[in-house]
Amino acid sequence: MKIDASEFRVKEGEKAELTARPTAVKPVCKSKKHYKKLLKEHVESLSALQRLHYASGRYAMLLIFQGMDSAGKDGAIRHVMSGINPQGCEVFSFKQPSTEELKHDFLWRTTCRLPERGRIGIFNRSYYEEVLVVRVHPEILRAQGLPDAVLDEKDIWQQRYRSISELEEHVHVQEMIELPTGH
Template sequence: MKDIDIKDYKIDSKIAISDLKTRVNLHASEKKIEKELEKVRIKLGELQNTMYAHGKYAVLACFQGMDTAGKDSLIREVFKDFNVRGVNCHSFKSPTDLELKHDYLWRHYLRLPPRGKFAIFNRTHYENVLVTRVHPAYILNENIPTIKTVSDVNDAFWNKRFEEIVNFENHITTNGTIIFKFFLNLSKDEQRDRLIRRLDKKNKNWKFSPDDLKERELWDVYQNCYEDAINRTATSNAPWYNIPADDKPTARLIVATILYNTLKTYTDMKEPELDQETYSNIKTYKSQLENE
């Protein structure tokens, strides 16, 4: 199997989405890829336990991609071996009435992970510069005092919003949160095939909405918005990774490997040691328990 090198997926310079891969060949069977994923996710789960005991870092894993890119199943498979106490998953859909009474980042702040835990954002704070940029009328629902009409949602507005997002990410990384931003890069042809399969399967077609086709007609607009968002917000503190998503097992293994290989470089992340008094009396405590 071909080794997975983080550098092949990390975005550290300006990109054009049309140049990014949506499929990669690891030169391995699907079964071998799935077995390798099982090994990596077990190690990732063990590392998370250490992180939980260490209590100084948190991890925020962000997943963005077009509809049918495989976010739900990827999250299920990559984090399957985590202790449930150490991970929470949040899916950000249309803002509620309460959320609209606050600034657009408020609901994301509320769901940030405490130190020692993972949080998964299935769709993320980037919805606020993706969906809303494709449909700027949605911004009017936020009741921002300076925004009276759609014409007010101009370049200056987006420039400010991108600046706020970068500041948000810089703030939380400074305070111990390690951020991964994964762009599940799906080809338009593969999305079409997945939508057809979704319609064909009785246990899947409940996910389909005619609006899916309306959004698909805006494919090129979305791609341009993704490209701009990635280029404006790919920083050393909060990097983006392009995940070729046309093959689901491969995408899952790449994400798990990036997470594990990055986090294991945090060599200060260790379980705390027992205090000297407790350590010196281990034999006594063990004997007490055995002689109950």
Template sequence: MDIKQFKVKPGSEVNLKSYPTGYDGKELNKERAGVLLEESRKQLAEVQDKLYAQNRYSVLIILQAMDAAGKDSAVKHIMSGFNPLGVQVHSFKTPTKTELDHNYLWRHNLALPPRGEIAIHNRSHYENVLVTRVHPEYILNENIPGIDSVDKIKKSFWEDRLEQINAFEKSLAENGTVILKFFLHLSKKEQRKRFLERIDDPSKNWKFEMGDIRERGYWDDYQRYYEEAIGATSKKHAPWFIIPADDKWYTRLAIATIIHDQFEDLSIHYPTLTDTEKADLQKARAQLVNEA
């Protein structure tokens, strides 16, 4: 799988209509993808072990999408190969009062991974230039000085916030955090299908909320703001990948492949011992053998 087809070139304008939402190739099918995904899980587990042992990098994986695009299932199927002791998954909901009393990046800072570990953010700090842009009245809850009405939230406010996010991610990258950002690109037709499945299947009723229908009404706004956010923040040190999401089996394989390839680029390896440390190992081995 050529991951270049998903990667957003830094500095480029993004038109989501030019990106496919489904897989229309002939090389793969659901069964073959399942086999490849299982191989990828094993590879990711091996690399994760080296990541933890090396203790030099941390990894931040961001998943963004419209409702019902499959973020939860992607986490479940792809990340099951990781050792859970080295992975934290954070799903960000509506900010609490305590979170609103801090700047909008505060709660995301708290959820960053330590060296040697992986954090998956199911929704992320990008909600602050997506949901809040569709619903600018939410910004008023942040009590930002000088912003006491929606009329005062100009285009420059969002441009500044995107630059703040760029600075935030650049600082993380420069200090050893590998950032991978995925937008699961779902078609409006497929979202409708999945919503109906949630309504018609009693075992999935709990997944559906009336708010999902209300947000669907802002589909075009969300598409436009995703295009602007992705285009403004896809950087070499923090790339965006636009992943077709209409076929979940393909979505999972694409994400797993990209994560593994990015790990390979880091040349992660087990720590190399010094001659003194190697000599100590032999002494310890001799002592253990003599005990027998």
């Protein structure tokens, strides 16, 4: 049984009407026993795929777990990634930005932790916090030490959305470039 992710996607340019979106999905498993069997099969498959991914060294993979506190991000990472070789994987949790991180662009702290080719990077939260939490709590934005001109701009959120989209497009394109053999 598969979850239809299209139910949860908002297309570019479309307004997100949250009341029209489902808040729950049909159970994927019939029982806990079925869940454990399915999880074991998927973990074994993921482990085999990760060995190939690591050995090829051609692409990087980034998994972003975004959600509120107690949403199950840690548990999902622990269960789903249990078959992954830790040597080919790194997990980063993004909490409140440090003093050093606040001295950089909002994308800096995550960008410098993107995985190298052949590895899997896992972000427990990400740069999306900067357009979610920070937007809801403007005092966080004011505490980031940004110039007044930036803080006063009415389109700061559109600029951040655009920056995120452009970063993701850039990273995707970079990963799709095939390097000649021998490099």
